[in-house]
Amino acid sequence: MDAVTYSSLAALSQQVFPVSHTDNMPDSPAAVTAPWCLTLLAECVQEAQLRQLKAFLDNRGWPVRGLDILACRPDCSALRLQLDGELDFHDARLALLELAGELGVELTLQPGGTQRTPRLACFDMDSTLIQAEVIDELAKIAGVGDQVAEITLAAMRGELDFQQSFRKRMGLLKGFTETSLAEIAPQLPVMPGAPRLLRALRALGCKTAILSGGFTYFANYLKDNHLAVDVIHANQLEFDGGALTGGVIDPIVDGARKASLLQEIAEEMHLSLEQVIAVGDGANDLPMLSLGALGIAFHAKPKVRAEAPQAIDGFGLDAALYLFGLNDRQIGKLLGE
Incomplete structure (x- = not known):
């Protein structure tokens, strides 16, 4: 046609x-x-x-x-x-x-x-709000890209415990400078549809949170420059003399921590889980995807797509707005388009 x-x-x-x-x-x-x-x-x-x-x-x-x-x-x-x-x-x-x-x-x-607007929307960051796995990008620059990428893939497939894999990957990044981090942040590609979805959610009165196994350093950059985000929970980078120590600051944000944080934020906002949605792409997102009214696997790995309640694969992140029962006319009015 x-x-x-x-x-x-x-x-x-x-x-x-x-x-x-x-x-x-x-x-x-x-x-x-x-x-x-x-x-x-x-x-x-x-x-x-x-x-x-x-x-x-x-x-x-x-x-x-x-x-x-x-x-x-x-x-x-x-x-x-x-x-x-x-x-x-x-x-x-x-x-x-x-x-x-x-x-x-x-x-x-x-x-x-x-089929209604949520009151709280929780998002993974890497490969969900941005088109990259940040730790892999850092590893490429540090010259340990292949080693870290293999650990990342195994973790995302659910073959490795996330916390153990995270500690291993961070150890390989010892010595990476804060100056280099500042250069990388502006180069991270934002996921198509992400700014539009986040702006629409804010216009609808829905609070948004990043719950990420990535880093607060980059989540805060996105919040300050690209995305209408209200709350951030991610992993903190440990520095000594302007460079990464290779160590980890606990608690690590893994799958269980994401689910716990989603529930804690909902309770603080006096919301039931029926008023909450979650969006992510990896195995460590499945615990939070199973909690809310909707759990959307976005451009996800086959295992995650098969287990998540809902999935969006071939479209931008703003396609999630259709799952809230909105049509293009309503969305356009919300965004002044």
Whole structure:
């Protein structure tokens, strides 16, 4: 299908899913009344994809009770289907992940009640808010890149204990200068969609936190220069004479610590976990991804994508806004676009 308009996408989806549509994008999507929501993300939605999805849902007895078009742009279409019927979330999510791979789209399942703006959003930093693993970048400059990268990959795959791997990696960075850190910070590439998502969350009144196994040095740089972040918890670098000692300042922010911090911040804000979401990419993010209303694996490793409640793979971080039940018109008004 060539570049689509809202009306043509509405007509196409009406053919496949005969539920109510409007000719133009409304100010807000319909209220969620079904027990489940399924969000389809694709660069350009094809009729064959929708028909295969309908057959899949029909075969499982999950009728579509409503459909909203949340986005219709040259680079992204987003459709939200409200699903009825009884389903086991774990089994349904895995089946939909497999189907999404076959169709070449993304399919994200969530309870209908979670289609709302969170009050607290917690983010991993490395490979989530930025397109890099900072410790690997430092290691390359220090000449120990291959050694540190292998330890990092093993840790992210869940093959090594994070705390042990972190201590090993920091030991290899002994002598790295603070001057070099200051030169690296401005070069870290921010993840596409991250500034837009964080600005939208702030406009919606949602507090945001970085909970990272990376370093406060770089998290603070992002907060001061690029991202609308409220709270930071990450690892502190230990210096002596302007250079890294190779040691570690406890407590190390590992997976268990991230989950604990998420709960502590929520309690301090007098929020229930149903008002909290978490976003990350690695195995050490899974504990916090399992806690809130949504746990979004972003551009994640296969193991993490398979275990996390929700996942976004082929789009920018701001695609998470569709999982809050917002359409492009609402998002544009929030951001003054």
